[in-house]
Each structure stands twice: as structure tokens, then as C-alpha cells.
Amino acid sequence: KAGVTQTPRYLIKTRGQQVTLSCSPISGHRSVSWYQQTPGQGLQFLFEYFSETQRNKGNFPGRFSGRQFSNSRSEMNVSTLELGDSALYLCASTRAKNTEAFFGQGTRLTVV
Amino acid sequence: AQKVTQAQTEISVVEKEDVTLDCVYETRDTTYYLFWYKQPPSGELVFLIRRNSFDEQNEISGRYSWNFQKSTSSFNFTITASQVVDSAVYFCALSELLIQGAQKLVFGQGTRLTINP
Numbered sequence: 001k002a003g004v005t006q007t008p009r010y011l012i013k014t015r016g017q018q019v020t021l022s023c024s025p026i027s028g029h030r031s032v033s034w035y036q037q038t039p040g041q042g043l044q045f046l047f048e049y050f051s052e053t054q055r056n057k058g059n060f061p062g063r064f065s066g067r068q069f070s071n072s073r074s075e076m077n078v079s080t081l082e083l084g085d086s087a088l089y090l091c092a093s094t095r096a097k098n099t100e101a102f103f104g105q106g107t108r109l110t111v112v
Numbered sequence: 113a114q115k116v117t118q119a120q121t122e123i124s125v126v127e128k129e130d131v132t133l134d135c136v137y138e139t140r141d142t143t144y145y146l147f148w149y150k151q152p153p154s155g156e157l158v159f160l161i162r163r164n165s166f167d168e169q170n171e172i173s174g175r176y177s178w179n180f181q182k183s184t185s186s187f188n189f190t191i192t193a194s195q196v197v198d199s200a201v202y203f204c205a206l207s208e209l210l211i212q213g214a215q216k217l218v219f220g221q222g223t224r225l226t227i228n229p
Binding site: 031048050056090098100101102108 | 149155157209215217
């Protein structure tokens with residue numbers, strides 16, 4: 001069974017640009033969550049999607065957005081990139097409520 | 113608010129030693145779930161264990177064992193006879209249930225474990 005797949009693995013962008021990250025969950029998993037990991041703030045919840053609906057969002061500015069498609073694949077978008085957006089972005093998929101989340105290898109975004 | 117504290121930022125031991133990673137949590141929920149994840153240098157978070165708040169039995173899986181004590185709000189992780197391959201960052205996490213069944217994980221800051229040969 002394939003795991004959670006995130007693309008691309010690495011990205012370098014310039015301040016002010018926008019970026020789109022992609023996540024394909026494990027087959028059959030309908031919930032997809034996104035987390036940002038930085039050395040200073042650790043792992044922080046960005047948002048969670050289920051059946052193409054965003055059910056919750058963490059404490060991040062509106063520049064961070066996402067969506068989920070009918071096949072459960074998800075994308076997140078960051079507009080007007082700032083240096084502080086440099087981070088490892090992790091996607092996780094969950095089969096059902098209260099079950100374990102399985103994570104992808106992440107997309108390492110560097111903003112210069 | 114939910115909170116997870118991993119007081120040990122870094123631990124370094126020699127191979128074959130036993131090592132315990134501490135995790136203390138705070139929650140007002142009566143039903144909650146606790147997790148441990150391992151993050152090797154590749155970046156992926158690897159699931160290790162899930163424990164619900166009603167199950168206080170300790171669990172052992174090979175060289176890994178977990179001690180859940182509700183009375184002290186702790187969920188500690190012990191590696192017996194550590195190996196170099198155990199070197200990674202380990203995260204303890206608490207599941208926070210949100211509206212409409214959404215779930216988010218609240219992570220501790222992680223403990224970087226280095227096993228030296």
C-alpha cells in the first residue's frame with residue numbers, strides 16, 4: 001500500500017512569490033491535514049480537510065490556504081512568501097477519527 | 113488549551129544502553145489520544161504508537177515500551193538496548209478533537225536522540 005506522497009520534495013522561492021504544494025493521501029483515507037515544522041516553532045497545525053471541506057484551520061495568516069479534491073488529494077498554497085515561511089511542510093492522512101495519522105516525507109520550502 | 117511538554121531537548125547515549133524519553137501533557141478532555149512519532153533525517157514522521165485515555169496498560173513492542181500514567185499526565189517511551197538506527201527526533205503528540213470530527217495533533221517540541229556506537 002503506497003504511503004502519503006508529497007511533491008515536490010524541495011523548493012526554493014523568492015520573497016513575494018507564491019507556491020503550491022501537493023499531497024496524495026493513502027488510498028481510502030479521506031482526511032488530510034497539513035503541518036508546518038520550523039526549528040523555532042516546532043510542528044504546528046495548518047488545516048484539515050475532509051470530503052473536500054476544510055473542517056479546521058490553525059493560527060496562520062490568510063496567505064496560507066488549501067483545498068482538497070474529490071479523490072482526496074490535497075494542495076496547499078502560500079501566497080506572498082516571506083522569509084519566515086521557510087519550513088518543512090508535512091501532510092498527513094487519516095483513515096478515520098481518532099486513528100493514527102500517517103505522514104509524508106514533506107516538502108522543504110526555502111524562501112530567499 | 114492542549115499542551116505537550118518534552119523536557120529533554122537532546123539525549124545522547126552509547127549503544128545498548130536503555131533510554132527513556134519523557135512526555136507530559138495537559139488537556140481538559142476526558143477522552144483523548146496520545147501518540148509517539150519518530151522523525152529520521154529523511155523528514156517523514158513515522159507512527160510508533162497510539163494510546164487512548166481509557167487504556168492505561170503499558171505496552172511493549174520489541175525493544176520499545178510505553179508507560180502511560182494518567183495520574184501524572186505522562187506518557188513515557190523507553191528504548192531498551194538502544195541501537196544506532198534508533199537515532200532520530202522523537203515526538204509525543206496529543207490528539208485534540210475539533211468540530212465536525214476534525215482532529216489535530218498537538219506536538220511536543222521533540223527529543224533528539226543520538227545513539228553512539
